[in-house]
Amino acid sequence: xxxxxxxxxxxxxxxxxxxxxxxxxxxxxxxxxxxxxxxxxxxxxxxxxxxxxxxxxxxxxxxxxxxxxxxxxxxxxxxxxxxxxxxxxxxxxxxxxxxxxxxxxxxxxxxxxxxxxxxxxxxxxxxxxxxxxxxxxxxxxxxxxxxxxxxxxxxxxxxxxxxxxxxxxxxxxxxxxxxxxxxxxxxxxxxxxxxxxxxxxxxxxxxxxxxxxxxxxxxxxxxxxxxxxxxxxxxxxxxxxxxxxxxxxxxxxxxxxxxxxxxxxxxxxxxxxxxxxxxxxxxxxxxxxxxxxxxxxxxxxxxxxxxxxxxxxxxxxxxxxxxxxxxxxxxxxxxxxxxxxxxxxxxxxxxxxxxxxxxxxxxxxxxxxxxxxxxxxxxxxxxxxxxxxxxxxxxxxxxxxxxxxxxxxxxxxxxxxxxxxxxxxxxxxxxxxxxxxxxxxxxxxxxxxxxxxxxxxxxxxxxxxxxxxxxxxxxxxxxxxxxxxxxxxxxxxxxxxxxxxxxxxxxxxxxxxxxxxxxxxxxxxxxxxxxxxxxxxxxxxxxxxxxxxxxxxxxxxxxxxxxxxxxxxxxxxxxxxxxxx
Numbered sequence: 001x002x003x004x005x006x007x008x009x010x011x012x013x014x015x016x017x018x019x020x021x022x023x024x025x026x027x028x029x030x031x032x033x034x035x036x037x038x039x040x041x042x043x044x045x046x047x048x049x050x051x052x053x054x055x056x057x058x059x060x061x062x063x064x065x066x067x068x069x070x071x072x073x074x075x076x077x078x079x080x081x082x083x084x085x086x087x088x089x090x091x092x093x094x095x096x097x098x099x100x101x102x103x104x105x106x107x108x109x110x111x112x113x114x115x116x117x118x119x120x121x122x123x124x125x126x127x128x129x130x131x132x133x134x135x136x137x138x139x140x141x142x143x144x145x146x147x148x149x150x151x152x153x154x155x156x157x158x159x160x161x162x163x164x165x166x167x168x169x170x171x172x173x174x175x176x177x178x179x180x181x182x183x184x185x186x187x188x189x190x191x192x193x194x195x196x197x198x199x200x201x202x203x204x205x206x207x208x209x210x211x212x213x214x215x216x217x218x219x220x221x222x223x224x225x226x227x228x229x230x231x232x233x234x235x236x237x238x239x240x241x242x243x244x245x246x247x248x249x250x251x252x253x254x255x256x257x258x259x260x261x262x263x264x265x266x267x268x269x270x271x272x273x274x275x276x277x278x279x280x281x282x283x284x285x286x287x288x289x290x291x292x293x294x295x296x297x298x299x300x301x302x303x304x305x306x307x308x309x310x311x312x313x314x315x316x317x318x319x320x321x322x323x324x325x326x327x328x329x330x331x332x333x334x335x336x337x338x339x340x341x342x343x344x345x346x347x348x349x350x351x352x353x354x355x356x357x358x359x360x361x362x363x364x365x366x367x368x369x370x371x372x373x374x375x376x377x378x379x380x381x382x383x384x385x386x387x388x389x390x391x392x393x394x395x396x397x398x399x400x401x402x403x404x405x406x407x408x409x410x411x412x413x414x415x416x417x418x419x420x421x422x423x424x425x426x427x428x429x430x431x432x433x434x435x436x437x438x439x440x441x442x443x444x445x446x447x448x449x450x451x452x453x454x455x456x457x458x459x460x461x462x463x464x465x466x467x468x469x470x471x472x473x474x475x476x477x478x479x480x481x482x483x484x485x486x487x488x489x490x491x492x493x494x495x496x497x498x499x500x501x502x503x504x505x506x507x508x509x510x511x512x513x514x515x516x517x518x519x520x521x522x523x524x525x526x527x528x529x530x531x532x533x534x535x536x537x538x539x540x541x542x543x544x545x546x547x548x549x550x551x552x553x554x555x556x557x558x559x560x561x562x563x564x565x566x567x568x569x570x571x572x573x574x575x576x577x578x579x580x581x
Contacts, residue, residue: 002110002121003509004103008050008083009039009080012097015084016054019076028072032551033061048088048096048382049503055093057082066093097178104499105490107506111561114487118568119508124165124516130350131157133361134256135172138248139183140212141416142255144396145363148442150417151433152393154261155521155573162572163516167353168264169303171256172346175245177339184237187244190217191236195226216244255417260426260574272345278337281380282330282344296333303327305375309385328372344376350510351382359389359519364439367392378483393549394435394441401447427575431458434573435525452581459531461566462578464532468563469579475544475556482560483553492554501558504534508565521573528569535562 018039024031037054055070062069070093077087083103088096111118133153136146154169161167174180186207192200195219203209220228220243228236253266272278283296285291290301303325310320319491330341362369370390376488377384398405398415406414420429428449435457436442454460472482508527515523544555567577 001117001122002106002114003121003513004107004110004506005041005510007106008099008103012050012052012095013037013054014037014108015082015087015097016052016073016095018078019073020054020058022076022078023072026076028070029064030062033058042096044116047090049099050084050097051090051094052097053094055095059093065401069093070095072468074568083108088231093328101491101494102104104493104502105485107502108334108490108557108561109485111564115564116568116571118163118565119512119572120164120270121509121513122164123513124160124163127165127356128354129160129167129357129359129541130170130352131160131167131359131361132170132172132350133157134261135174136252137174138245138252139179140208140210140248141418143414143416144398144420144444145393147259147417147420147429148396148433149361149363149393150259150261151430151574152255152391152438152521155430155434155524156359156361156391156515156519158572158574159515159521161522162512163253164298169262170547171263171266171269173249173266174339175249176273177342180241180245181237183244184241185243187212187217187220187240188233188236190214191220191240192229194221195229216247219243219247230564249445255421258421258426260430260436267346269342269346271344272349273337277349278342278345281348282337282341284348284380285330285344285376288379288381291330297329298331300328300330300376300379301376302372305379306371309371309375309378312448313385338373342379343373347373347377347388348380348382351377351387357387357389361391364392364394366390389436389519393438397441397443399443399445405446420428425470427462428456428458430574431461431525434522437522457525458575459581460529461532461570462576463581464535465563465566465570465577466579466581467509468535468566470537471544471559475552478545480549480552480556482556485557488554488557489550490554492551493558495542497538498555498558500533501538501562504531505561505565507531508569524569526567526571528573531562531566531569535559535566538562 017035020033020035022028023029035054035058037052039050039052042048042051055073056066058064059066059069062247064072067089070089073095074087074089079085079087081240083098083099083106084097086098088098090096110166114120131153133156134142134146134150136142157167157169182204185204186209189201189203189207190213193203207213217240220240223243224239228239231239249266256263282291285300286298290305292299292301306325307320310323311317328340329338330335330344347358370392373390374384376390377388424446432444432449433442448456449458450456452459454463475481495498508531511523511527538558544552544559546552547555570577
């Protein structure tokens, strides 16, 4: 868990504070001033590699001109044995530090020592986090939103795990409630149409019209014949729903496995109902005074709960009053619990299982549900406002040759996850769906995803990895193998291009931290493209074959370090790192 950028930032502050202590001891500056200063990496490296605002932050308290204060600190700075070779005063009082060979050597050492674990951190150590994602209704094929949400949730879970959290991936199966009744109704109509003829059995207007329903009904008929034609509606619905789910859920699992997504648990909504947990959760809300009865139904005081939460979050009373806040039914007059009641129970169950933080990946169309769910958990005393995080994901547009694509060439129907994986390699699917921030609408270019050139980002990154593997093999045949950092002369890697590449290697740790902090794993994809680009520049500017052995050995080690980090990052996002292309 070596974070060389953070190490450098920490050392800048430590060196500056030590310089201040020396100056204060000599009476040049007042003693005992607490300074809260930042350390940044300048965009322009001509301003140094790291800069601190220490002098600017301390000037008022020390009653000194910031630039004069910076001059005193620079004079008392002792850099020997540190990562830095010099410190300069810039602008109104910035202190700019320049990195020396030791830091660059230590980056390579960190990559070598940590290997596949390079980039890992402990910022989330001790946290137990659940990431729930996809959770598509098991009533039909998975669509593009599920395809994007699958990669986003899976990669986010991997990033959080790499940052020290204990992470579990979960799929919530909605196998109860209205949508299952609609599913059974649809299957029933198609089943009875097979027996009595389509013209004699009306199909429900709000039913599922897809061909998958016809195929399931046909499969049910082939297994049972007309045995269920004269059964009660309840018995027929139960059998049809059970048959349909027994087919659809394994299909969902196999599609997601093919996509490289493995869940720790598939949690069934029916478990909540059958165990009485939904009823118990609703009863708990009632005990806490958050429900009332009206027209035979039990209602949640959602408007009051949300109003209180919004005011607590700092919203103005006048703005809250303008909102059209409404209450929600938890239990209908017929005694059945609503989907919202089951959803509250499910989230309560997550915390019962010991998760500190729960993250849901939802489509942007669920944005109105976020505050209601957080507020409901607050009402249960579970602090949903802070312990539940929702990642809202925008829609996906499929395009080919600049044209919007809605239908599969093969099936002539709306493109499902299965159709997409039949056309586009899994690596390209995973890479493309994770390229943009979750809250950005994305275009998935089907043509670009299968191109084998530098315009295709996944190909570009994989080609860099394969290129390095080929280089290593070629040099091995010529008798030059990769050495350890201790065996190379890192002073031979201090050219601008080499240093830029090593800095890029160090950035990996920072990008993983930011990806975990922002719940945005697309940082990893963008990083990999930047690293591949920096390597290609190095490869084109810094010859290895035919160079002096010491130079060639040092550069080969740098190339191998890049290979290791490229592989590390590609595996993190669920893509392969081929050795040949």
